[in-house]
Each structure stands twice: as C-alpha cells, then as structure tokens.
Amino acid sequence: MFGLEGYSSAIFTGLQQTLLVGLLAMLLACIIGVFGALAKTSSNKLLRIVASFYTATIRGIPELILLLLIFYGVPTLVQDIFAGFGVEVIIDLNPFIAGVVTLGFIYGAFSVEVFRGAFGQVPTGQIEAAKAMGMQSWVIFYRILFPQALRYSIPGLSNVWMLLIKATALISVIQLDEVMRMTKIAANATQKPFTAYFFAALLFLGITLVSMMLQKYLENKYTRGYH
C-alpha cells in the first residue's frame, strides 16, 4: 500500500504500540492529575509545596530531556548510588514501561492544572452544603466534587491528550517499536523517506480527527443537562 512494499503493515503494528502507550500514559496522567490537584488545594503546606514544585519543574523542561534523563540517566544514577555502597546492580528499563511512566509523569503535570481549574469551578456552596449534611471529605470528593469536575475538565484533558499522543513519537528515540520507529525502518528499506513519513503523518492526523470527534461527543454527553 502507498508504494511502501508491504512496510505499511509494519507501521500499522507500530500504531497499536503508539495507541497503547498513549492510552496507558493518559490514564497515569489523569491519576497524577487528580491527586496533584487535591495536593495543590490541600490545607497541608508540605503537600502544596511538593505539588507546585512538581508542576513547575516538569513544565519548564523539554519532554525529550526528561525522557532521556529517565530512560538513560536514572538507571545509571541508581547503579552509581548502589556502587557507592559496594553493591553491584544492573538496571535495564523496558522502553514500553519507561515510555508510559515518563509521558504519564510529564503530562500528569499538565493534568494537575486542568483538574485544579475544574475543582475550582464546582460551587463552594455545594461543598459547604455537603459538609453541613455530615458527609465525610472522601464522600464529598466522589459524590459531589469529582463527577462535576470531570465535566469541566473535558476540554482541558482533550488538549493534554492531543499533546500526549503526539509526544509518543519521541519514544522512538528509546527504541520502542511505535509508529515513528517502524516508519524509519520502512523509510530506510524502501528508500522512500517522504512517502513513509507522510504515511506516518496521515496516521497521526487520523488519531487527531478521531480524538476531536470523541471530544465533541463527550462534551455533548456531559453537558446534556445544562442547556
């Protein structure tokens, strides 16, 4: 297909990896985002400082540097620390797990801001009313705060997802067989780099289009009672 001599199917297998890494990283980013937002708005000063430090540093460093630092830097750092105690360990990170963790960790910082904004939009009167009803803070969170915040966070989370899925292309530098790496193999084998990379570009455009439609659908679904 597309004059890529059968390599297009290899790129399609890469697409599965891309989507899998993307979805798992997004899930991790959302979990980090919720807890980070709670930490940022908590009354505990230490939690607030840790959460602010996390979002401020992550957003100030390019993804590529963070990816390289986590994939190549952290194992050596741990090995050096153990070597200092005279223990020899060898850490070999799996590129799939490293990719998911790094992307989740980076875009978690963006999700924190999204959820913080969304929690802020839930009227405080409702929280006070819930307290007056004698609800515990955990019950308030999952019955009142979270369901409403989820709705407000859809546009922001969609933006994070669009950035995240495009950032998965970077994982090819740590040798995971996702779209970009398979495309590179196809480009080298067929000597048609433009055709191959354009094919990859079309796949990403496809993901973007589907994501945009999904965003529309979710926004309509979750704002149904508000028109």
Add this chain to the structure above:
Amino acid sequence: MSLHVIWDNAEWLLEGFWVTVQLTASAVAIGLIVALILALLTLSTHRFYRWPAEAITFFFRGTPLLVQLFLVYHGSGQFRHELDAIGLWSYFREAYFCAVFVLALNTAAYSSEIFSGAIKAVDKHQIEAGRVAGMTDFILYRRIILPQALRIAWTGYSNEIIFIMQATSLVSIITVLDLTGVAGRIISKTFAIYEVYIAVALLYLVITYTMVFIFSRLEKRLNRHKA
C-alpha cells in the same frame, strides 16, 4: 557524581545554549509573520483563501513535530533531483535550515489559531465605528484591531513561544547541535549521563522561567491602561 564534566565542557554547552536561543528567535520571528498571514486567510470569507490556510494549520497542529522534522529533513532526499533543479537542494540538505523551516511553520500554525481567535474577540462596534469614520481596512487593522488583538492574544502567544523554545530540543535528533545535541555529544565522550542531562534540564528551566518573567512584565505593560 562527576560534576567537573560540566565545568570542563561549559564552553561547549554555552555554544549549544546560543544555538537554542537563535533557533527559537528565528522560528518565532518567521513564524509570527506566517502566523499573521495564516490568521488573516483563515478569517477570510472566501473559501479559496480559507481552505489552504486551514489545511496547513490542521496538518502542523495534528502531527508530531518529530514527524514534520523527519518529513522535511529525511523526506526531501526523495525529491533531490527536483529540488536540485530549482536550486533548493543546498538548503534542504542542511539540518539547521530544515530545523528553522519546520519550527517556524509549526509555531505559525499554533499561533495563527491564537491570533485568529483574538482578532475575532475584538469588539465589533469599534470596527463598525472605524468603518463609519472612513478608515480603510489597513488603517482599521493597524489602529483598532491588531493593538487590541495583541493584548487578548498575549497570554496564549507567550505560552506558545515557551513551548516552541522547549520543542527546539527535538532538532538534536536531526543532528543540529543545540543544547540537547551538545549534551548528547558530551555524554558519548564522558558517559556522565545523568550529570549532563540534569545540568541541561536546569539550563532549560532557567531559560523557561526567564521567559515567563519577561512575558509577564510585558503583559503588565500592555495592560497598564487597565490598572
């Protein structure tokens, strides 16, 4: 920890730092002009002008920057003879040219979206009043629309400039020796992986927050009439 690696290579890192700054400045300068043109075309009521601009914006926003860089840098090789015939091959052969070319178009696509939104947000009555007062389109844009659109667009646009600064780190993958590229070279000579990447990450943090500081000062200046 071998921190001397950083001091020994400080001069080289500084060179990389300047390449990063230059890349950002050229991409932003060229991108700004292209973005304004794209924004005006997108706002045109004529399909013939609007569609090409929307297609370019969609392509550059919907695909990863890495794909775009590879498409231009590696992909141009597929059209070597054609590019040679019109005398452009000597440009597309250079990684630095490809880097500026792609970064400029990428930031232009994202910025044009910000600008067209800001132009649309300018108060309609002022534009009508300007027309009634006999202003030509050019004067209307220069005196009424663009100065106000700039204030509306400022927050979004300054974020975009910071994003593109961080995104320049990707050009190291197509062999440009920017800050990230230099870091990779130092590591392959010294094997001081985490020391170098942490140092470079800190440098990026400094650049990012210097930019954040300058942009917020400028924002205050732009809005001083509101204080």
